[in-house]
Every structure is written in C-alpha cells, then in structure tokens.
Amino acid sequence: xxxxxxxxxKHVELGGKIVDFAGYDLPVQYSNILEEHRTVRNDVGLxxxxxxGELLVTGKDAEEALNYVLTNDIRGMYDGQVRYSxxxxxxxxxxxxxxxxxxxxxxxxxxxxxxxxxxxxxxVESHLKKGVGFENISxxxxxxxxxxxxxxxxxxxxxxxxDIPVKYYSFKPCxxxxxxxxxxSRTGYTGEFGYEVYCENKDAIALYDILLEAGAEFGVxxxxxxxxxxxxxxxxxxxxxxxxSDEIMVNEVDLDFAIKMNKEDFIGxxxxxxxxxxYSRIGAKVTxxxxxxxxxxxxxxxxxxxxSTSGNMSTTLGYPVCMLRVKKGFEDKVLEADVRGRRVAxxxxxxxxxxxxx
Amino acid sequence: MIKYAKSHEWADINGNEATVGISKFAAxxxxxxxxxxxxxxxxxxxxxxxxxxxxxxxxxxDIMSPVSGKVIEINEELDSNPELIDDDALAAWIxxxxxxxxADELMTEEEYEAFIx
Numbered sequence: 001x002x003x004x005x006x007x008x009x010k011h012v013e014l015g016g017k018i019v020d021f022a023g024y025d026l027p028v029q030y031s032n033i034l035e036e037h038r039t040v041r042n043d044v045g046l047x048x049x050x051x052x053g054e055l056l057v058t059g060k061d062a063e064e065a066l067n068y069v070l071t072n073d074i075r076g077m078y079d080g081q082v083r084y085s086x087x088x089x090x091x092x093x094x095x096x097x098x099x100x101x102x103x104x105x106x107x108x109x110x111x112x113x114x115x116x117x118x119x120x121x122x123x124v125e126s127h128l129k130k131g132v133g134f135e136n137i138s139x140x141x142x143x144x145x146x147x148x149x150x151x152x153x154x155x156x157x158x159x160x161x162x163d164i165p166v167k168y169y170s171f172k173p174c175x176x177x178x179x180x181x182x183x184x185s186r187t188g189y190t191g192e193f194g195y196e197v198y199c200e201n202k203d204a205i206a207l208y209d210i211l212l213e214a215g216a217e218f219g220v221x222x223x224x225x226x227x228x229x230x231x232x233x234x235x236x237x238x239x240x241x242x243x244x245s246d247e248i249m250v251n252e253v254d255l256d257f258a259i260k261m262n263k264e265d266f267i268g269x270x271x272x273x274x275x276x277x278x279y280s281r282i283g284a285k286v287t288x289x290x291x292x293x294x295x296x297x298x299x300x301x302x303x304x305x306x307x308s309t310s311g312n313m314s315t316t317l318g319y320p321v322c323m324l325r326v327k328k329g330f331e332d333k334v335l336e337a338d339v340r341g342r343r344v345a346x347x348x349x350x351x352x353x354x355x356x357x358x
Numbered sequence: 359m360i361k362y363a364k365s366h367e368w369a370d371i372n373g374n375e376a377t378v379g380i381s382k383f384a385a386x387x388x389x390x391x392x393x394x395x396x397x398x399x400x401x402x403x404x405x406x407x408x409x410x411x412x413x414x415x416x417x418x419x420d421i422m423s424p425v426s427g428k429v430i431e432i433n434e435e436l437d438s439n440p441e442l443i444d445d446d447a448l449a450a451w452i453x454x455x456x457x458x459x460x461a462d463e464l465m466t467e468e469e470y471e472a473f474i475x
Contacts, residue, residue: 017389032444033415034390226389226415291393291413313392313413320393340411340418 005050006142006204014222022114024051027224036227037315040190044148044215045223049189049196050204051114054141055124058107058133065132066100066108069124069267071250073260077102082169082187084258086250087112087120088268092275093246096120097238097255099187103173109183112138113240127267142204146211147194147231149356150218155195157214159184165195180207189228191235192356234314236283236323236351242294242309243281243323252325254281254351279306279325283351284335286311286320288344297338298324298346305330308337314353321353322346360448361424362470363461367409368448369424371460376425377451378409383474385447390415391440397453401429405461410452412440421452426459 002020011018016027026048029036039045057066067074072085081102087095096116101109112120121136128134146154155164163175164184171185180203188194199207212220229239238244243253250259251272261272286292292311297304311322324346326335336343360370366384370377385391393413403409409423431454436442442450465473 028416029389032390034392034441034444037415230415289393289395291418293418312415315390315392 005048006201007048007050007208010205010208011048011222016222016224019225021225022051024114026051027222029224029226030222033224033226033230034315036221036223037230039219039221040148040192040223040227040231041316042149043219043221044146044150044154044194045221045227046208046211046215047145047147047223047228048142048208049145050142052143053112053114053117053120053136053138054198055110055112055121056107056133056135056137057110057124057128059131060106061129061132062106062108065128066110067263067266068129069127070098070100071259071266071268072100073263074100074102074108079104080165080170080172082171082185084169086244086255086258087123088250088266088272089246090268090271091246092249092251092268092271094240094244094248094250095123095246096240097244101171101183101185116240140201141198142201142207143196143198144204144208144211145188145190145194145196146215147188147190147192149193150215150220151194154211154215154218154220155184158210177207178210180210182207189237190231191237191352191354192231230312230315233310233312233321233323234316234352234354236353238281239310243325248279248325249275249277251275252277252279252281278328280328280331281309282324282326282331283349283353284322284324284346285349285353286322286337286344287347288336290337290339290342290344291320292322292337292339292344292346298326299336299338299343300330300333305333305335316354321349323351360467361464362467362473363422363424363464364473365422367422367424369460369464371425371457374457375430376427376455376457376460378424378453378455379451380412380421380443380447381470382447385443388412388414388416388419391443394436394440394443394452396432396434396437397429399429399432403427403429403455405459412443423455424461424464425455425457426461427455427457429453430456
C-alpha cells in the first residue's frame with residue numbers, strides 16, 4: 001500500500017484527487033490542473049512535497065565525503081546556500097538528481113526525489129567514507145512548496161524580514177512561523193518565484209493551515225502533482241525517470257553546469273571522461289497539431305534520431321512544448337515527432353520555454 | 359432528450375440528428391482539456407467506436423461515438439478554445455451526426471448520474 005504524507009487527510013478534505021506517486025498517495029489535482037498551473041504563474045500555490053527525501057550528512061569530513069558522491073563541487077559554499085547536483089553511478093548514469101543544503105561546514109542536508117529515497121539513502125551511505133555521520137530523516141520531515149509571485153508577500157506576512165532568504169538557492173534554518181520551527185528555502189520546481197518550507201511531520205498540518213490562511217488574500221490555492229509537472233516542464237527542469245536515469249549518461253542532459261570534471265575524483269568521473277556525448281537534451285515547440293508526450297519517437301526525415309522525454313501543452317505559452325533526447329548533430333535539423341502514427345512538426349527552441357519576468 | 363454513454367459522452371438526439379459532446383464528469387476527470395482533434399465533416403462513425411481524440415492535461419483520451427452515422431457539422435470553436443469543454447461540457451458540443459443507429463444501452467441523465475456515483 002502506498003505511504004501517506006502527514007497532509008493526506010488535508011488533501012482529501014480539500015477535494016484532492018489522490019493517485020499513487022513515488023509510492024505515496026498524493027493529490028494529482030484539486031480542481032482543474034490548468035487553473036492550478038495559472039494560479040502559480042499569477043498568484044501563489046501550495047504543494048505538498050513531503051514525499052521528497054532528506055539525508056543528513058554530518059561531521060568534519062562531510063564536505064569532502066559528499067563531494068566524492070556528487071558531480072557538482074560543494075566546496076566553497078556559504079552557510080545557508082543550496083546547490084543542485086547529480087548523484088552519479090560508476091557508469092556515468094544518474095542515481096538521482098539532488099539539492100545540497102549547507103547548514104554549516106559540518107552539516108549538510110541532501111534533498112532527494114521521493115521515488116528514490118531508499119535507493120539514494122543506501123547508495124550515499126555506502127559510498128561515504130568512514131567517520132562521516134549519515135541519517136535518513138525523510139520519514140520525519142515534511143515539505144510544503146509555496147510557489148508563485150505572491151509567495152513573497154505571503155511569507156513576509158508570517159516571517160521576520162531577517163529570517164527570509166533573499167537569494168535564489170539560499171535558505172535559513174530554524175525559521176519561526178507562528179511557533180513552528182521551519183527551514184525556509186528560496187527554491188522550487190516551477191520556474192516561478194517561491195519558497196520551499198521544511199518542517200517536522202508533527203507540524204505539517206498546522207503549517208499548511210497557516211499558509212492557506214495567510215495566503216487567502218493573495219488567492220492561494222492548493223495545487224497538485226499535475227500542475228507541478230506542467231510547471232516544471234515550462235521551466236525545462238529535468239525529472240528523474242524522464243530526462244535522467246541510470247541508463248542516460250549525465251554528460252548528455254544539458255546539465256554541464258552541475259558537473260565539475262576538474263574537481264578531484266568522484267564516482268563516475270572515469271566513465272564520463274571516457275564517454276564523448278552521443279546525445280543532446282534539447283527543447284522543442286510543437287508547430288504541428290498534436291501534443292508530444294514522453295516516449296514518442298523523433299524523426300529527421302526517415303531516420304529515427306531520438307525520443308521525447310517529457311511534453312505537454314504549455315498553459316502559459318499557449319502551445320505544446322517537449323524535451324527531446326536526440327543524437328548529436330541533429331539539434332538544428334528539421335525534426336518531427338511520431339504522435340500515434342502521425343508525423344507532427346517540431347521547431348527546436350531555447351530552454352527554458354518559460355522564464356519569469358524579474 | 360440528452361442521453362449518455364457508459365464511455366461518458368452525451369448525445370442530444372432530435373429526429374435523425376444527434377449533437378454529441380462529453381459529460382461534465384468526464385471533463386472533470388480530464389482536469390483541463392488542452393486540445394481536440396475534431397472529426398471531419400463527412401466522416402462515417404459507428405456507435406461505440408472512436409469518434410475523435412482529445413488531449414487532457416495529463417493524457418490523451420479517446421472519445422467514442424454514442425451513435426452511428428455521418429458527421430455533418432463540427433464545432434470549430436473548440437479548435438482554438440478547447441477549454442470551453444471545461445467551462446461547460448454540455449454546451450461545448452463536438453459535432454453533429456446524421457444518425458443511422460443509436461448505441462445500445464444509452465442512459466438517461468438519471469441513470470447516468472447513478473452510474474458515475
């Protein structure tokens with residue numbers, strides 16, 4: 001049976017349509033996915049993302065030990081900084097993609113995808129050198145994402161100014177929200193301004209209610225996994241199992257900013273050095289009639305040159321977009337997708353598809 | 359009178375002409391219609407078989423025809439504004455069909471309401 005987050009009853013009460021996602025009963029939508037999507041682009045939405053996992057890595061060698069299991073370089077981060085990284089395997093594929101939170105020089109939190117928690121915990125723990133503290137705290141921690149341009153005013157109502165992280169990819173630990181101890185992070189998976197708020201499970205319902213109530217004047221709405229997926233697609237953010245997997249080399253996914261080949265040895269470095277990329281991750285606008293979703297074949301003339309890894313209608317842009325994995329050399333060619341036996345024209349465009357106005 | 363199919367389409371049958379759409383319940387399940395591939399005028403359709411496809415916010419759905427016959431008119435407005443189906447599924451008709459036969463087991467509104475409970 002699927003697990004439930006501490007907010008499960010809340011979702012049911014709010015009319016959430018529950019589906020099994022990443023082994024959790026979570027709401028795919030409350031009302032209409034397109035409306036929830038627009039709520040995040042225009043106002044502010046709340047997402048229960050408590051299925052995400054958190055791994056605590058501590059000790060004086062924590063940084064060095066973590067750096068060995070990550071593709072990105074976490075040396076030189078400041079206390080309260082967040083950094084994106086891939087978690088590579090020996091073959092150069094991805095075990096997962098993760099966020100690294102540096103609370104201080106001896107305390108790091110690795111935030112991992114819900115579907116991968118057990119796998120990642122076992123992987124990281126077994127590859128950390130001896131003497132480094134490790135604890136999987138996923139079952140104790142809840143996470144609520146507050147996403148949308150009005151998230152700023154919503155959080156400002158509840159949190160002292162000096163406790164609000166300002167920079168994108170920074171956070172503040174032990175932030176008080178009406179008596180609840182939270183970690184407040186300027187991060188998100190929607191391409192919109194927003195925060196992710198971590199708390200202990202016991203406080204999740206109270207925190208959710210506080211955010212809903214404080215957000216009422218800004219038009220806050222509970223949002224489900226459906227909108228989360230369509231929002232991250234517009235922002236061209238990769239999703240493990242789609243753009244990333246253990247079968248896709250991490251140097252073929254357009255995330256080179258998070259792969260530091262110059263740093264000392266790390267898992268998979270040798271495999272990546274030996275592998276010259278054969279594929280590219282690119283974005284395309286669908287110019288023909290059709291929605292290109294994942295796992296559709298991509299053609300250049302009669303030659304099959306790749307597959308789509310994610311795709312849907314872009315509610316914000318008004319046309320369908322998709323991310324593709326295509327053979328090198330075909331990124332600027334005329335491409336078509338096979339949509340249930342019909343050829344549908346694509347136009348390769350820059351990612352992200354949607355970029356918020358600053 | 360409006361009748362419903364188990365596959366969640368409605369048909370408003372007047373004489374030998376039926377206006378066809380999808381139910382409010384189906385629209386709710388789809389949770390946001392993003393595109394419709396309208397049938398073509400002149401297309402022959404069979405009751406219980408595919409009439410056209412519709413793209414929802416999560417997946418593509420087959421729309422089945424509640425009647426047999428020939429498509430005589432399509433609602434082209436849905437081409438540019440498929441969300442009309444979300445707004446009012448009963449008003450947002452997909453096409454009109456010249457009916458030669460009606461699907462067995464079409465339900466009245468009451469029966470359909472009980473069916474989706």
